Amino acid sequence: MNAIEVTNISKTYTSFFRKHKVNALINLDLAVPAGSIFGLLGPNGAGKTTLIKILLSICFQTSGTAKILNENTGNYKLKYRIGYLPENHKFPSYLSGGEALKYFGKLSGLDGLRLDKKIDELLELVKMSQWKNLKVKAYSKGMMQRLGIAQALINDPELIFLDEPTDGVDPIGRKEIRDILLNLKTKNKTVFLNSHLLSEVEMVSDRVAILNKGKLIREGTVKELTEKKHEYLFEFENKIDDEIFFNLATQFNLAQIRDECYTALVIDSAELNKLIDTLRAKNLFIKEIIQKKSSLEEMFISIINEAEKKNNL
Amino acid sequence: MNNILIISWYTLREAFARKVFIFFAAISVVFLIGLAVVFSLINTDSILSSMNPSGDKIVLEQAIIQIQLMITAPLSNLCLLLAIFSSASFIPIMLEKGNIDLLLSKPISRTQLLLGKYLGGTLVVFINISFLILGAWIIISLKFSYWNLNFPIVILVITFTFSILYSVVVLFGILFRSSVPGMMIAYFIFLILSPAIHFIKLQLQTLTGKEVLKSIVDGVYYFIPKTSELMGTINSNLGQGKPIGDVQPVLSSFLFLILTLFFCDYLLQKKDF
Numbered sequence: 001m002n003a004i005e006v007t008n009i010s011k012t013y014t015s016f017f018r019k020h021k022v023n024a025l026i027n028l029d030l031a032v033p034a035g036s037i038f039g040l041l042g043p044n045g046a047g048k049t050t051l052i053k054i055l056l057s058i059c060f061q062t063s064g065t066a067k068i069l070n071e072n073t074g075n076y077k078l079k080y081r082i083g084y085l086p087e088n089h090k091f092p093s094y095l096s097g098g099e100a101l102k103y104f105g106k107l108s109g110l111d112g113l114r115l116d117k118k119i120d121e122l123l124e125l126v127k128m129s130q131w132k133n134l135k136v137k138a139y140s141k142g143m144m145q146r147l148g149i150a151q152a153l154i155n156d157p158e159l160i161f162l163d164e165p166t167d168g169v170d171p172i173g174r175k176e177i178r179d180i181l182l183n184l185k186t187k188n189k190t191v192f193l194n195s196h197l198l199s200e201v202e203m204v205s206d207r208v209a210i211l212n213k214g215k216l217i218r219e220g221t222v223k224e225l226t227e228k229k230h231e232y233l234f235e236f237e238n239k240i241d242d243e244i245f246f247n248l249a250t251q252f253n254l255a256q257i258r259d260e261c262y263t264a265l266v267i268d269s270a271e272l273n274k275l276i277d278t279l280r281a282k283n284l285f286i287k288e289i290i291q292k293k294s295s296l297e298e299m300f301i302s303i304i305n306e307a308e309k310k311n312n313l
Numbered sequence: 314m315n316n317i318l319i320i321s322w323y324t325l326r327e328a329f330a331r332k333v334f335i336f337f338a339a340i341s342v343v344f345l346i347g348l349a350v351v352f353s354l355i356n357t358d359s360i361l362s363s364m365n366p367s368g369d370k371i372v373l374e375q376a377i378i379q380i381q382l383m384i385t386a387p388l389s390n391l392c393l394l395l396a397i398f399s400s401a402s403f404i405p406i407m408l409e410k411g412n413i414d415l416l417l418s419k420p421i422s423r424t425q426l427l428l429g430k431y432l433g434g435t436l437v438v439f440i441n442i443s444f445l446i447l448g449a450w451i452i453i454s455l456k457f458s459y460w461n462l463n464f465p466i467v468i469l470v471i472t473f474t475f476s477i478l479y480s481v482v483v484l485f486g487i488l489f490r491s492s493v494p495g496m497m498i499a500y501f502i503f504l505i506l507s508p509a510i511h512f513i514k515l516q517l518q519t520l521t522g523k524e525v526l527k528s529i530v531d532g533v534y535y536f537i538p539k540t541s542e543l544m545g546t547i548n549s550n551l552g553q554g555k556p557i558g559d560v561q562p563v564l565s566s567f568l569f570l571i572l573t574l575f576f577c578d579y580l581l582q583k584k585d586f
Contacts, residue, residue, distance in 0.1 A: 013585070058417045059585035076422045084418035090411035092323070094330030106319050107419040151415070161418075 003159050003190035004032035009064035011050055024050040026214040037181055037191040039205035041300055046211040048194045052161050056084055069159060080109060083157035085148045087164045093137035097128055097147050100136055101154060108155035122150035141168030159190045166200055178204050202296035212307045226299050231292040234262045237285035244282055316421045320429025324403060328437040333399045337441035345448040352456045377457045378553050381464055385449055389471050396438040396475050401496045403434045404486030413586045423581045431483055439472045463554035470548045477538040477566050478503055480573040487580050508541040510534045538566040
């Protein structure tokens, strides 16, 4: 089952006199499986926040349809089942952290002791209990983010949208937020994560989509997207003799990267096996073979550059 | 309904935090102290005897009511100007990026959000005006030893007039996400347009011919809120315990208020944030 289904969504922003048009999303199709952590990536202005806002009916699509938790977006009562942390959110500055959670808890249909208990639990979860009675205007950026996450979870939502949740948070705080996200996943919640910090997304996301200029340019699991299919790293017990290395290098695209470590580019698994057979026939002791992967960041930059080149042609 | 009450309640808290209440209360207290000092210094008996040489009780009561209205009429107008100024930013602040995203992510409709904020703003002004008008009423009544129980109804008239002008402020707040255009239009209606159209309409009634001009003036007159009549004749009549008189200004102004709020809601429903 999918928690989010987006079909052919387009969004065009027009200026007041309709002179200027900006296509924020162009015929976007996307499905997010329920119970997963889904990372949405893209450079600034790619349309990531616009997509979240359309899903939450904060802004409206020009065309196309979107479903959340099997219901059409637009019905505000659907939001009893959704949590959202906006980018650069603002809490009423005259409220303390606890009072701000109470305000949004009440708007989410909670009240009384149940709400008070939930507030304490969430402040504990985001490590903000000691700042419960401090006015929000005195909070740092990181504290605001933590309170924002607590606010997004106040109604125990099935689906949580987080727009740059680790923005302004220190490394320890980021780790804690990652743990919260992974914990939500174990409770079968769906998390839709929008972040510029690709390493963060890589660490927690099950699936990732990349948007560029309103178009979906890649989607898949992190493993699928980061795999370099035909490049392998070999580690040997000893350094390969120069003469043998010279022969293998020309035959199999072998290159030394440090003492006992080499990389090989092969066409397919048959060629990989042939290489292994050759190495073993020469009595070279293989300690480890690893398929090389790029980081999500490397992959992201290469995909965006590729897309830019195509656009320029 | 619950959501509307929550938003209204937090609008009151916002007003407290933004010192709207303190600002109003400070002005009111200064005025009330001034009024009490003036009354302690002057001999009200000589004023009343000059207004009512015969000493007739009914005429005396009327004279006291006139003094009450003379004091509170300019005060009511000042109250209204201050009320518009102090409440104009509620909607633009709510519509700021980061605020509105959080609110719209909760299970609350845009209509509830609008009504909650609108009623909250009106309630803030109602409380402030009540404090000032009731304070002035108590001081005057104590001084003259006459309690005109009809007088506090003036609070409702001022609040109603404010609510009409506030709907205009809200409309422009939604359109421009700024408090300034709405305030300017509201002040224009209250200080210039409404009194001017009312005056022109009265002048034209005495003239013969000029039917086209009369129709245009009538059209504008019936469309715009009649704030000058509400704060003038109607306020005065009700304060004196007289019948309201012509209800047309009240009804047509109320219709204007409803239409403006409907338009506000329509715009808010369509708006991208």
